[in-house]
Amino acid sequence: MALFAVPIIALAIRAPWSNTWSTLRTGESLDALRLSLITSLAATAVALALGVPLAWVQARVAYPGKRVVRAVTTLPMVLPPVVGGAALLLAFGRRGVVGPALADVGVHLPFTTGGAILAEAFVAMPFLVLTLEAAFATSDRQLEEAAQMLGAGPWRVFRRVTLPLVRPSLVAGAVLCWARALGEFGATITFAGNLQGRTQTLPLFVYVKLQGADADAAVVLSLVLVAISLAVLIALRDRWLTVP
Amino acid sequence: MTLRAALRVERGAFVLDVDVRCESGRTVAIVGPNGAGKTTLLRAVAGLEALTRGGVELDGVAIDGVPPERRRVGFMFQDGLLFPHLSALDNVAFGQPNRRRAFDWLERVGLGDKASARPSELSGGEAQRVAMARALAPDPAILLLDEPLAAMDAATRNEVRRMLKTHLDGFAGPRLLVTHDPIDAAILADEVVVLDRGAVMQSGTPAEITARPRHPWVADLAGLNLFRGDGDGGTTIRTSVGVTLHAAAAPRGAVYAAVSPRAVSLHLDRPAGSARNVWSGTVAAVEPLGAVVRVRIDGTPSITGEITAASAEELHLEAGCAVWVAVKATEVDVYPA
Numbered sequence: 001m002a003l004f005a006v007p008i009i010a011l012a013i014r015a016p017w018s019n020t021w022s023t024l025r026t027g028e029s030l031d032a033l034r035l036s037l038i039t040s041l042a043a044t045a046v047a048l049a050l051g052v053p054l055a056w057v058q059a060r061v062a063y064p065g066k067r068v069v070r071a072v073t074t075l076p077m078v079l080p081p082v083v084g085g086a087a088l089l090l091a092f093g094r095r096g097v098v099g100p101a102l103a104d105v106g107v108h109l110p111f112t113t114g115g116a117i118l119a120e121a122f123v124a125m126p127f128l129v130l131t132l133e134a135a136f137a138t139s140d141r142q143l144e145e146a147a148q149m150l151g152a153g154p155w156r157v158f159r160r161v162t163l164p165l166v167r168p169s170l171v172a173g174a175v176l177c178w179a180r181a182l183g184e185f186g187a188t189i190t191f192a193g194n195l196q197g198r199t200q201t202l203p204l205f206v207y208v209k210l211q212g213a214d215a216d217a218a219v220v221l222s223l224v225l226v227a228i229s230l231a232v233l234i235a236l237r238d239r240w241l242t243v244p
Numbered sequence: 245m246t247l248r249a250a251l252r253v254e255r256g257a258f259v260l261d262v263d264v265r266c267e268s269g270r271t272v273a274i275v276g277p278n279g280a281g282k283t284t285l286l287r288a289v290a291g292l293e294a295l296t297r298g299g300v301e302l303d304g305v306a307i308d309g310v311p312p313e314r315r316r317v318g319f320m321f322q323d324g325l326l327f328p329h330l331s332a333l334d335n336v337a338f339g340q341p342n343r344r345r346a347f348d349w350l351e352r353v354g355l356g357d358k359a360s361a362r363p364s365e366l367s368g369g370e371a372q373r374v375a376m377a378r379a380l381a382p383d384p385a386i387l388l389l390d391e392p393l394a395a396m397d398a399a400t401r402n403e404v405r406r407m408l409k410t411h412l413d414g415f416a417g418p419r420l421l422v423t424h425d426p427i428d429a430a431i432l433a434d435e436v437v438v439l440d441r442g443a444v445m446q447s448g449t450p451a452e453i454t455a456r457p458r459h460p461w462v463a464d465l466a467g468l469n470l471f472r473g474d475g476d477g478g479t480t481i482r483t484s485v486g487v488t489l490h491a492a493a494a495p496r497g498a499v500y501a502a503v504s505p506r507a508v509s510l511h512l513d514r515p516a517g518s519a520r521n522v523w524s525g526t527v528a529a530v531e532p533l534g535a536v537v538r539v540r541i542d543g544t545p546s547i548t549g550e551i552t553a554a555s556a557e558e559l560h561l562e563a564g565c566a567v568w569v570a571v572k573a574t575e576v577d578v579y580p581a
Contacts, residue, residue: 142325145292148312149319150339151382160338164329 008226015223016216023220031197032205032221036182039113039201043120043181044128044174050121051128051177052170056158058129059136077126084123085190092118092191115192116199120181127180131173135166172236179232183225247386247418249289251298251308253281260284260442266418266435273433273450274422277461280439282422286388289420290317302385318384322391324375326363332374333359339382349377353407369400376404376411387412387419393428405431426454426465438462456579458500469503469547475578485545490520491576498581507575508549510539511568512559519570527565530556537561541569 016023023029057063058070076084092109093099102109109115139162147161163170185203192199194208202221209218245268253260260281266272274282287293289300291312299308307315326335332355337346350356353373363371372392379387392408393401409432412419423429429436430450438445438459445459454466463470473483475494481501482488489501509515515522525543532538537556539549547569551559561567 142321143327145312146319146321146325146327147338148292149290149317150378151313151316152338153311153313161327164327167329 011219011222011226014215014219016220019216020220023217024224026217028196028205029217029221032200032202033224035113035116035197035200036202039116039120040178040181040184042117043124043184044178046117046121047125047128047177047181048174051125051173052132055129055132056136056162059133073129074126076123077130081123081184081186081188082190085119085187085192088115088119088122088187088191110191111193111195111199113192113198116188116201119187119191120184123184123187124177124180128173128177131169131176132166135169136162139165175232175235179229182228245303245385245417246301247289247420248301249285249298251288251300252296253284253288253293254296255284258284258442260288262437262439262442262444264420264437264444266420268417269415270434271412271419271421271432273429273436274420274439275424275426275429275436275462275465276439276445278424279441281442282439283390284442285439286319286390286420286422289386290319290388291315316382316385318379318382318387320372320375320379320387320389320392323395324363324368324371326366326371326374326378328363331360331362332366335363335374336378336381339378346377346381349381350374352411353377367400368396369404372396372404373407376408380411380415385417387415387417389419389421391422391424393423393425408432426450430454456500456502456577458581463502467505469505469508471501471503471545472581473499473501475499479573481576481578483545487523487544489571489576490573491578492574494578495580499578500581502577502579503547503571503575505538505548505550507571508547508551509570510541510549510551510555510559510561511570514568515570517570518572520573521571521576522568524566524568527561527563527567529563530561532556539567541567543569547571 054073058066089096089110091097091099092102094103094110099110109118143165144157144161147157152160183203184201185207188199188201189204194200194204202225206218206221209215247266250263258281262285264272264285274285276282284293288295291308291310295308299306301307327338330338333343333346333350336349337343340346340349347356347359350359353376355370355373355377358366358370366374376392393405396404405428412432421428421432433450435447436450436453437447438453438461440459440461446453446457446462453462457463457466457468457470460470471481471483471489473481473489475481475496477494477496479492479494480488480490481494481499483501491501509519523543525541525546527539528542529540530537532553535553536550537553539551539556539561541547541549549569
């Protein structure tokens with residue numbers, strides 16, 4: 001208990017409460033805050049666009065190599081983020097496997113905001129996919145048949161029945177994914193770098209300020225992240241904190 | 245319009261192989277023990293189950309190639325299966341985008357005032373009535389009902405059954421009803437098809453089926469004793485358990501012999517009367533059923549009798565007692581197998 005509580009309390013004690021506001025309102029802090037919101041939300045959107053179909057296929061379609069796909073898509077959860085970032089660099093970097101091809105069509109990912117989004121999505125998507133896959137696997141297939149009997153084709157069944165039925169898991173998975181994306185550090189700094197206003201997200205900003213002389217800013221923004229994490233926990237408390 | 249399902253479905257060790265017809269405006273009840281393949285048959289007609297062979301025809305036109313959502317099949321599921329995230333009206337409107345008409349259907353099942361209720365706020369009977377409205381609202385060509393009354397208590401059951409009867413009578417197309425309840429079949433169906441282990445055992449009107457069962461399961465439902473044997477063309481039947489039964493008439497060849505429990509008389513001593521069939525046995529069970537008592541007797545053959553509570557009292561019947569059984573020849577109904 002103390003192991004978890006003491007560091008948080010320490011943050012609160014060290015916080016420059018008197019000038020919290022002015023610390024938050026510096027251009028650098030605001031840039032980091034704004035960028036973090038944009039990239040984490042965009043990463044969540046990417047994860048939703050790719051993760052919902054992936055989770056559905058994993059839960060509902062039998063195909064050879066399914067376990068391999070599951071292993072590969074879950075890997076970022078256990079992979080050290082720095083390694084993830086390095087891997088992204090080797091794939092999409094200027095001299096990466098597909099990087100030059102992307103550059104030819106005008107897409108530059110490394111050291112851009114797009115790269116930060118990609119790094120966050122890479123690390124955070126498994127949280128959404130695993131949560132949603134379990135929900136798709138356990139939701140009542142008979143209700144989908146009932147919808148089919150009422151004239152609904154596959155897409156309408158999915159949109160009007162399947163998706164609404166897994167909505168709680170969809171929300172929970174998306175929130176988890178977003179929280180993970182917001183806190184992303186290793187993959188982002190490796191793949192996207194640390195450019196103020198473009199790739200310097202909150203965690204990167206905290207790290208830089210802590211290294212430099214401006215510990216106050218680091219502490220204040222850390223507290224912002226703590227507050228967001230707490231809010232996520234509270235929002236999802238019915239899923240995890242209630243003992244059945 | 246005629247629905248014809250002549251099909252075969254193989255699923256692991258289970259095989260369903262049937263040829264069932266249903267005319268427009270008629271209800272065919274599919275009955276049979278658990279695992280007989282009743283639901284599989286409905287699902288095959290609906291397109292939810294892949295056919296191994298055969299097909300489904302509507303007026304001679306094959307519909308088994310049509311995707312389920314375009315077959316115009318109204319399907320009522322066992323436990324209603326309403327969409328939990330939609331209101332009663334939205335459930336009905338799912339297949340009938342015209343909300344005015346959807347609402348009319350809700351009113352027709354007497355639930356106009358529950359339009360905005362969620363399924364979790366409806367009673368079992370109400371939910372099944374919404375399910376009925378939902379199945380009928382899109383104006384389907386065929387109606388399939390899978391145990392629509394199974395998950396209900398007796399009072400609700402009667403009420404929903406009455407409503408179902410009204411709406412079935414008002415539905416123009418063919419309708420198939422899966423049920424395990426002989427009362428449902430008798431009240432709702434024009435014809436009964438008895439299914440067991442994936443094959444049709446017997447079919448006919450409810451009265452025919454219950455008067456002359458050809459399957460032990462049906463005999464049980466109808467409350468009849470059923471024996472199988474060979475008739476000699478005169479008045480005796482050699483039963484499959486090796487004893488001889490006397491009847492008024494016994495056609496030559498394989499026959500069934502049905503005996504109503506009420507035709508069975510029980511005695512403590514060998515009866516001296518005119519009954520031609522007399523044998524001894526042991527009481528296996530005694531079940532009081534109101535004014536009568538149902539007595540199961542182990543013997544050759546075993547038989548179930550129904551006697552008045554007064555005579556049961558007089559005979560001091562209890563499990564293990566030795567009794568004599570007597571059945572008049574005229575009470576043994578023999579028909580070809």
